[in-house]
Amino acid sequence: MGGATALEASLDSSPLTIAGREFRSRLLVGTGKYTSNSAMMEAIEASGAEVVTVAVRRVDLDRANDEGILHHLDPDRFFLLANTAGCYSADDAIRYARLARAAGFNEWVKLEVIGDQETLLPDTEGLLVATRVLAKEGFKVMAYTNDDLITALRLEEAGAVAVMPLASPIGSGLGMLNQYAIRTIKRRLEVPVIVDAGVGTASDACIVMEQGVDGILMNTGIAAASDPVRMATAMRQAVEAGRLAYLAGRMPRREIAVPSSPLTGMLDQ
């Protein structure tokens, strides 16, 4: 940790806390789409993330060692958050969540129930059903959802420990499409709000954090950059900058100019 990071940590004195557990970074990262496992590990290190998401898939018997993420990622150093990506029904998502928990690392799950192949937008009905079932089974459910306030409120009622509205569709890199919706969700929910999906570059991440949300989860924005390590660093700094700007409280927007320098003391006055 460098001095600048320590200073930033002291300026943001409250760590990201979800379900009573403190995390060292407000940036959560995925592990998909990297060109190599070494590139992935370098980018994750550069991002400073503690929480890393992983997917549950069948073992490919020909390439189990290459594919298996635990051959590359030390589960003692990172908090593994299994997702249910690729699940199109509550039943499938519940099955994947149970398999992930049986791996024995933790009882947390990033719950995805996808409703549409083209947009990968969530099936909110399935999401609510799966959240209720898994919360009852003791899972800590972090629910990936759209930016709809009512769904977010229902997910909280259903027992989600964090609600994860999208900035824009998964893998789109379009940035945050609806600032108002994200701010409203943050204002109305008690549980942490982690924006998930759609962040394409550092300014997107910064603007998301400036809305006051608790954190960001991203994957493609880093993995699909030409230089993922540089982008991971940029994202880490952008998340910290956006958080600090939010805590600092921005100046009011004005549609007219207001001079910064004194109007008095000009020559020939």
Place this chain on the structure above:
Amino acid sequence: MAELLGSLRIDPRLVVIEHNRTILRDRDKYATQSLASGDVVEIVHFVGGG
């Protein structure tokens, strides 16, 4: 089950096994878990994902 994993050269600590749709929660019991013809075994692990 343990024999099956051994023959596939899979480290049991890195996978989760579902046998006929039931998750085998106790890795110590793989050795005594017998398999019959027609059983469905799913072997999953963690891979990269977002």
